[in-house]
Amino acid sequence: MCVHVPCPVYRERERETEEMAENGEFSFTSRARSTGRNGLPRIQTNNNNKETLVCHDDSATPIKAKTIDELHSLQKKRSTPSTPIKSPLATGTAADGSFAVISEEERQRQQLQSISASLASLTRERGPKVVKGDPATPRKVDGQPSTHSFHYTSTPTFDDNISDSALKFTHVLYNLSPAELYEQAVKYEKGSFITSSGALATLSGAKTGRSPRDKRVVKDETTERELWWGKGSPNIEMDEHTFLVNRERAVDYLNSLDKVFVNDQFLNWDPEHRIKVRIVSARAYHSLFMHNMCIRPTSEELEDFGTPDFTIYNAGQFPCNRYTHYMTSSTSIDINLARKEMVILGTQYAGEMKKGLFSLMHYLMPKRQILSLHSGCNMGKDGDVALFFGLSGTGKTTLSTDHNRYLIGDDEHCWSDNGVSNIEGGCYAKCIDLSREKEPDIWNAIKFGTVLENIVFDEHTREVDYLDKSVTENTRAAYPIEYIPNAKIPCVGPHPKNIILLACDAFGVLPPVSKLSLEQTMYHFISGYTALVAGTEEGVKEPRATFSACFGAAFIMLNPTKYAAMLAEKMQKHGATGWLVNTGWSGGSYGSGNRIKLAFTRRIIDAIHSGTLLEASYTKTPVFGLEIPTEIEGVPSEILDPENTWSDMKAYKDTLLKLGTLFKKNFEGFVNHKIGEDNKLTDEILAAGPLF
Numbered sequence: 001m002c003v004h005v006p007c008p009v010y011r012e013r014e015r016e017t018e019e020m021a022e023n024g025e026f027s028f029t030s031r032a033r034s035t036g037r038n039g040l041p042r043i044q045t046n047n048n049n050k051e052t053l054v055c056h057d058d059s060a061t062p063i064k065a066k067t068i069d070e071l072h073s074l075q076k077k078r079s080t081p082s083t084p085i086k087s088p089l090a091t092g093t094a095a096d097g098s099f100a101v102i103s104e105e106e107r108q109r110q111q112l113q114s115i116s117a118s119l120a121s122l123t124r125e126r127g128p129k130v131v132k133g134d135p136a137t138p139r140k141v142d143g144q145p146s147t148h149s150f151h152y153t154s155t156p157t158f159d160d161n162i163s164d165s166a167l168k169f170t171h172v173l174y175n176l177s178p179a180e181l182y183e184q185a186v187k188y189e190k191g192s193f194i195t196s197s198g199a200l201a202t203l204s205g206a207k208t209g210r211s212p213r214d215k216r217v218v219k220d221e222t223t224e225r226e227l228w229w230g231k232g233s234p235n236i237e238m239d240e241h242t243f244l245v246n247r248e249r250a251v252d253y254l255n256s257l258d259k260v261f262v263n264d265q266f267l268n269w270d271p272e273h274r275i276k277v278r279i280v281s282a283r284a285y286h287s288l289f290m291h292n293m294c295i296r297p298t299s300e301e302l303e304d305f306g307t308p309d310f311t312i313y314n315a316g317q318f319p320c321n322r323y324t325h326y327m328t329s330s331t332s333i334d335i336n337l338a339r340k341e342m343v344i345l346g347t348q349y350a351g352e353m354k355k356g357l358f359s360l361m362h363y364l365m366p367k368r369q370i371l372s373l374h375s376g377c378n379m380g381k382d383g384d385v386a387l388f389f390g391l392s393g394t395g396k397t398t399l400s401t402d403h404n405r406y407l408i409g410d411d412e413h414c415w416s417d418n419g420v421s422n423i424e425g426g427c428y429a430k431c432i433d434l435s436r437e438k439e440p441d442i443w444n445a446i447k448f449g450t451v452l453e454n455i456v457f458d459e460h461t462r463e464v465d466y467l468d469k470s471v472t473e474n475t476r477a478a479y480p481i482e483y484i485p486n487a488k489i490p491c492v493g494p495h496p497k498n499i500i501l502l503a504c505d506a507f508g509v510l511p512p513v514s515k516l517s518l519e520q521t522m523y524h525f526i527s528g529y530t531a532l533v534a535g536t537e538e539g540v541k542e543p544r545a546t547f548s549a550c551f552g553a554a555f556i557m558l559n560p561t562k563y564a565a566m567l568a569e570k571m572q573k574h575g576a577t578g579w580l581v582n583t584g585w586s587g588g589s590y591g592s593g594n595r596i597k598l599a600f601t602r603r604i605i606d607a608i609h610s611g612t613l614l615e616a617s618y619t620k621t622p623v624f625g626l627e628i629p630t631e632i633e634g635v636p637s638e639i640l641d642p643e644n645t646w647s648d649m650k651a652y653k654d655t656l657l658k659l660g661t662l663f664k665k666n667f668e669g670f671v672n673h674k675i676g677e678d679n680k681l682t683d684e685i686l687a688a689g690p691l692f
């Protein structure tokens with residue numbers, strides 16, 4: 001430290017600081033380095049050596065950089081160099097059949113060729129010219145291809161003014177790290193901020209939820225035969241040509257940008273049935289969201305990635321053309337199973353990518369006799385696995401995230417002959433009204449790396465207000481699953497023991513918990529009931545019943561009875577028990593009753609996991625014929641039968657019948673479908689519904 005008083009430069013600065021202090025603008029430095037004017041003694045040295053009159057640079061080691069640019073270049077070292085890899089694609093396959101070793105340069109070339117092919121127009125013969133790296137970062141000229149600057153075609157001249165698509169380069173930001181994506185988002189995307197806990201706050205634009213009425217699937221000879229079409233189906237048809245029109249629109253849009261983000265990742269933790277996906281997007285927000293939500297490849301896995309099994313083109317900022325056939329709004333989310341592609345136009349809501357891939361899995365997995373499920377999943381210390389089914393907002397994420405159990409996943413799973421596996425690498429939690437006390441693990445997961453969508457924060461402290469619905473009620477946090485301390489990695493487990501169906505019944509007539517027979521489980525699985533109140537709409541007082549087959553009709557591809565038959569077979573084979581848990585209202589409908597306390601629901605779930613609820617004594621309810629326990633530890637017994645909690649008995653009975661009628665009416669759509677080999681199971685399932 002340079003503390004010698006006689007240093008002239010120092011003296012000069014000291015005077016300035018003091019002057020500033022006198023102007024009342026700055027005082028800390030002047031007080032700390034007081035000259036005695038305000039009473040504090042000056043630091044004295046007794047060294048009168050002539051040399052000390054010069055203020056030395058006190059660094060012992062010589063400076064390595066001569067310019068600021070050089071200094072900055074010292075700050076970043078190249079990522080761990082990848083080792084030469086084996087590739088069956090390399091031309092020089094040895095005569096003995098062993099794979100040739102390819103250079104890092106060759107591997108990079110192949111990778112860029114693959115990305116270039118993804119981004120190619122289907123009608124033009126050439127291009128795009130793809131180059132890796134941020135256009136804003138000066139390129140190295142030492143000829144060293146680093147992962148962040150390697151050109152596929154000839155060396156380009158970088159000129160921001162060139163926008164002609166035939167001349168410009170498409171800059172690719174490939175599998176960036178969360179830190180790099182934060183920088184991109186904060187620098188270039190309006191509405192991106194770092195919150196006080198380190199999460200990245202983002203805005204998804206005009207759409208803050210999915211757009212199921214704009215989700216289209218290409219109908220060709222195969223899909224016409226295989227998929228579920230018509231009433232109740234989520235698959236809105238479009239033809240191949242229209243898909244190509246939208247694909248071209250998306251690809252042209254993406255290639256017109258300064259840069260695009262490319263994520264190469266995996267779906268499904270079951271190594272035998274892993275799917276390789278590529279996501280091309282325009283926003284760092286989208287890239288970080290998918291980084292968190294899909295399975296993140298290791299660097300070796302990435303080197304061997306090759307051609308993806310499925311590609312998403314997310315051009316969400318750009319609308320579809322309303323003159324295009326089939327288009328009914330500015331938004332279109334289009335899936336083409338034959339081409340293994342999905343195109344997003346006119347919505348930036350990131351959940352479209354997540355659930356679009358889920359739809360894909362609902363097609364691919366049943367073809368391999370694997371059941372795909374909209375469910376959460378966790379496992380006890382003894383290896384007992386539970387699945388949590390339920391529509392949006394019913395508690396899959398909240399209840400599968402349990403400090404006493406291992407989290408396998410919160411939303412999308414596969415059930416194969418090997419057991420269960422998570423499809424994803426992350427969780428997507430609702431955050432409205434989130435509190436540290438009630439959901440500590442989710443709260444703590446909202447840290448550096450987590451994407452926080454559409455939340456409101458204090459402009460100065462960046463403290464998030466989870467109660468604030470100003471942007472939307474559907475505020476969300478997307479984080480890697482390992483942010484939950486007791487996540488089970490790899491996210492796989494044995495066959496489930498308990499199948500928990502969650503319904504948030506805002507009518508308040510379903511019991512907090514009922515034990516189900518296999519037929520009842522199937523009946524409620526096919527019905528897929530929940531009733532919520534539209535929290536944001538003015539004047540909506542009546543609960544609105546929703547029936548969504550398999551607790552996820554928006555994502556299934558085949559007729560619901562196909563999934564139901566597989567579930568029945570698996571539950572029977574592995575002896576799983578079905579439960580119906582109402583996470584909604586008690587003591588009256590929305591407006592007069594209250595939502596069942598999360599703490600009580602957790603005790604109910606604990607009793608299911610521990611096996612004590614299976615041993616409890618039961619009574620049967622009228623209308624729905626549900627078996628309800630008389631006692632559960634930690635839960636007031638009087639709430640177990642909803643009849644006890646309503647003060648107006650007539651209102652209770654009317655509401656119960658009203659809900660029973662809605663169930664019956666919904667099930668009419670399924671009575672003509674056979675479930676399983678013969679009609680026996682179908683008849684039994686029909687008889688397991690409400691009787692009155």
Ligand SMILES: Nc1ncnc2c1ncn2[C@@H]1O[C@H](COP(=O)(O)OP(=O)(O)OP(=O)(O)O)[C@@H](O)[C@H]1O
Pocket residue numbers: 390391392393394395396397398399410411428429430431432433583584595596597598599601
């Ligand atoms: N008794 C209860 N049981 C479960 N959740 C409750 C209960 N009371 C209130 N909640 C709240 O309900 C919400 C449940 O949302 P959650 O994120 O678990 O939905 P989800 O089923 O995972 O939906 P999605 O498929 O949309 O992600 C949470 O905000 C939770 O705090």
Ligand SMILES: O=C([O-])CC(=O)C(=O)O
Pocket residue numbers: 209210351352354355391392411428
């Ligand atoms: O996909 C989404 O937007 C959120 C979700 O998990 C669901 O709705 O099931």
Ligand SMILES: [Ca+2]
Pocket residue numbers: 396397410411428429430
């Ligand atoms: Ca969830």
Ligand SMILES: [Mn+2]
Pocket residue numbers: 374392411
């Ligand atoms: Mn979901």
